[in-house]
Amino acid sequence: MKIAFTTKEPSWDSMMEARFGRAEYVLIYDEQSGQIVFHDNREIVNQEHGAGPKMAKAMADLGVDVIITGNGPGENARAVLAQMNTVVYVGAGEMNVAEAYKAYQDGTLEKF
Amino acid sequence: MKIAIASGKGGTGKTTLSTNLAMFLGEHESVVLVDLDVEEPNSNLFLNGELLKKEDKMKMIPRWDSTSCTLCADCVQNCNFNALLFIANEILVFPNLCHSCYACSELCPTGSLPMEPQKMGELSHFIAGNIDFVEGRLNIGEEQAVSLIAQTKKYVDQHFDEETIKIFDAPPGTSCPVIEAIKDADFVILVTEPTPFGLHDLTLAVETTRILKKNFGVVINRYGMGNDDVETYCHHENIPILGKIPHLVEAAKLYSEGKLIYKEILAFKAEIQNIALHVKAHCQGVMP
Amino acid sequence: MKEIVVISGKGGTGKTSITAALASLAKESCVVVDCDVDAADMHLLLQPDFAHKEDFYSGVLAHIDPDNCRNCGRCAQVCRFDAIVLQNGRYVVDELSCEGCGYCEKVCRPKAISMNERLAGAWFASQTKYGSDMVHAKLGIGAENSGKLVAKVKKEGKAIASAKNKSFMIVDGSPGIGCPVVSSLSGANFALLVTEPTLSGLHDLKRVYEVVKKFRIKAGCIINKADLNPSMCEEIETFLREESILHVKSIPYNKAFTQAMVEAKTISEYHDEPLKKLLEESFETIKNTLGV
Incomplete structure (x- = not known):
């Protein structure tokens, strides 16, 4: 599984970012290989409109299976994610990344 | 008056x-x-x-016609409002982002984005x-x-x-x-x-x-x-x-x-x- | 840091007035952010010093370079917004009508059209008269309120809050139910809904709560001017119960709101002890809900 976390900083210690399309960074953790990569989303953040679907497309291009975030994507982004069968978990907006990952493993996050 | x-x-x-x-x-x-x-x-x-x-x-929005589209994705470039995305060999249209400027439709080389009314x-x-x-x-x-x-x-x-x-x-x-x-x-x-x-x-x-x-x-x-x-x-x-x-x-x-x-x-x-x-x-x- | 957004x-x-009162109760423990960028008024009460100003750009605007323009009129033909007009025999851009789609630029053969960043307003980082931090903005006339300026002031507010270790960010949210209010609410811990017992008050409360609900943000409500119409007040209370929205407080109609404004004071500074107490209790209720 490739799991994406919307974060405030490009680090595993970062707090989660509650927003989806306008999160500045995305941390992508590949459970198989144990590899962590950071996706810089700041260019998308500066778009007037349509940040959500653009971000969703970026996630699709990176082959993400699961997204963990706070509030959840808006309708447009949801359309893209549905197309790609990406699963979204919400409610992790006030955790740090490690806590969010644990909550996901424990099954305590709400599926969007 | x-x-x-x-x-x-x-x-x-x-x-x-x-x-x-x-x-x-x-x-x-x-x-x-x-x-x-x-x-x-x-x-x-x-x-x-x-x-x-x-x-x-x-309002008029583009509808993607998959039969004639060659997937050149010029339309995505031509849209300044992020209303079109090219994803997994499909063009997705986001009607609420569209300003009805017609650029994607009229500049499409194969005419694959006809404008159609949407409520x-x-x-x-x-x-x-x-x-x-x-x-x-x-x-x-x-x-x-x-x-x-x-x-x-x-x-x-x-x-x-x-x-x-x-x-x-x-x-x-x-x-x-x-x-x-x-x-x-x-x-x-x-x-x-x-x-x-x-x-x-x-x-x-x-x-x-x-x-x-x-x-x-x-x-x-x-x-x-x-x-x-x-x-x-x-x-x-x-x-x-x-x-x-x-x-x-x-x-x-x-x-x-x-x-x-x-x-x-x-x-x-x-x-x-x-x-x-x-x-x-x-x-x-x-x-x- | 907890973020309270008032809408x-x-x-x-x-x-x-209520947002400013909460801000003056929170004093140095908060950063105040005015997201009502279309009609920003909070500075009239908190009197920030406008110490730091930055221009804000959003979207693009077509510009025709007259030296390269052959006056062929193709741009005017393709523009769906009637934004390219003939003026003294030359084609020029009507900046208030241009939506920045860039179609004209793409069809211009001599490449006389460029799309330039549009100056859409300015934002400020200030100290209020209490010495607390405040971030606020002014949207230009005819500019599109896309929510981007709202997102910008919130981001700057958050940066200050985390750098200075503040407990709260108190946000005066945008009106309506569109993009700006979505940006105001995004990332909030608590949405405080302020309403009044009128037909339109209830109507708009229901519409804006739909937006809050989508974000799954904890919500509470202050019914202002509560004694204006007791039966309408009951209707609002019923709605709050049905939606499990916390009824923070009912505040009776009080001239102090206007009087304080005239004296450029917040209502918690104004010499009206009962009103001041209602606001203090409201803030305590919100703090308890947030576990602070």
Whole structure:
């Protein structure tokens, strides 16, 4: 599984970012290989409109299976994610990344 | 005659003035009230009009034709609004982001994005007592208020003659929908209240109206509640004060119940009458 | 840091006065952010010093370079917004009508059209008269309120809050139910809905709550001018119960809102002890809900 976390900083210690399309960074953790990569989303953040679907497309291009975030994507982004069968978990907006990952493993996050 | 009623700030009494003024004028003349606050149309709460006609209002958006598309994705590049995405060998269209500029459609080398109508909101035409009432209502989540405002005005132009007094209830603020709502009015009434917030937002509304080179005047609502700064400002800027609607708790109560105030409170009616005279005089180019 | 966003849907409910009162109660423990960029009024009460100003650009605007333009009119033909007009025999851009789609630029053969960033307003980082931090903005006339300026002021507010270790960020939210209010609410811990017992107050409260609900943000409501219409007040209370929205407080109609404004004070500074107490209790209720 490739799991994406919307974060405030490009680090595993970062707090989660509650927003989806306008999160500045995305941390992508590949459970198989144990590899962590950071996706810089700041260019998308500066778009007037349509940040959500653009971000969703970026996630699709990176082959993400699961997204963990706070509030959840808006309708447009949801359309893209549905197309790609990406699963979204919400409610992790006030955790740090490690806590969010644990909550996901424990099954305590709400599926969007 | 087209009169737009606007205010820099919400909650100053724009809808109160437009509904009461329209109904008052409607007692002797042919009047249509048009609610152009398409994101929050509230006038009908006070008018309880009888629905005459309802139309879906459309905007043109591209539809992706997968059979002829060569997936060059030029359309994605040509869209400045992120309304198109190329994903997993498909072009996805996001209607609520589309401004209907036609660039993607007309520049598509294979003609694979024909423009087709999609519902963005509704226009309703009511009869409320002696007056006609037309309302534009944007679907929630839809952002192209300007287009619906333009279409609502067009409907009014097509269905009412020159003699009819047209009163436009504009959205609050100074952004693009406001400009669309007031840009072809013969006269603009700016509603404010005599408080520091009211004055500050009035100055913004005045600036907007001046940019559009419109004739305008000010109505001070809830007169007596705050201070004299709005009056001082108007005198200093040579802006006519068309009326001062007294601050009355009874008026606020009637408003809260969704009732027309001028029918119940004489002092209020006198001011509405005054405003009506001023506006008509201004439109005919003579001072009262 | 907890983020409290105050919204109302409808104008004139006392949203800004209540936000400013909460901010003055929180004093140095908070950063105040004014997201009502279309009609920003909170500075009239908190009197910030406008110490730092930055221009804000949003979207693009077509510009025709007259030296390269062959006056062929293709741009005007393709523009769906009537934004390219003939002026003294030359094609020029009507900046208020241009939506920045860039179609004209793409069809211009001599490449005389460029799309330039559009100056849409300015934002400020200030100290209020209490010495607390405030971020606020002013949207230009005719500019599109896309929510981007709202997002910008919130971001700057957050940066200050985390750098200075503040407990709260108190946000005066945008009106309406569109993009700006979505941006105001995004990332909030608590949405405080301010309403009044009028037909339109309830109507707009319901519409704006739909937006709050989508974000799953904890919500509470202050009914201002509560004694104006007791039966409408009951209707609002019923709605709050049905939606499990916390009824923070009912505040009776009080001239102090206007009087304080005239004196450029917040209502918690104004000499009206009962009103001040209602606001203090409201803030305590919100703090308890947030577990602070």
